[in-house]
Amino acid sequence: MLTGLSQLNLEITSFCDKSTLCFMCGHQDPKVFPKLKFGHMDFGLLSNIVDQLPKGIIVTLHRDGDPLAFPRLEQALDKLQDFIVSIVTHGEALGRRAKEIIGKATTVTVSVIPNDPDRDIQLKAIREFMELKGDDLPQLQLKFVGEIKDPQAYFDLGL
Secondary structure (H helix, E strand, O other), rough: OOOOOOOOOOOEEEOOOOOOOOOOOOOOOOOOOOOOOOOOOOOOOHHHHOOOOOOOOEEEEOOOOHHOOOOOOHHHHHHHHOOEEEEOOOOOOOOHHHHHHHOOOOOEEEEEOOOOOOOHHHHHHHHHHHHHHHHOEEEEEEOOOOOOOOOOHHOOOOO
């Protein structure tokens, strides 16, 4: 049993499926991380980890990949039902994966980066997710990573 934890970050995938990779991230850049092996966490390993966690802690899905790129995301969230689950994502897949996430995560944080060439894709996905989720969890929030020159479209979302 992994006792004494209040929070655990789980990297369930090292893949990022953002249309244009973030300029500042480097996680997907072989020049920055030449030995990074791309893949998804084995679901058996995920289950073994979760089974050892004290109920009620914060489990954050984020690190070198985007958790929405994990093919078994809905099953992972089902496995994490006894925890406070936070997802950090670029958000482009939110609309497509909404039904797997709604009511199963506590928060979803969408990272907004300066001069993102995929801004319109991100905004459309956020709007679609918000419409589908209504007042249900997860709480949706934005994380501005750097100075956003024209943030009004994000402010207009009411987040």
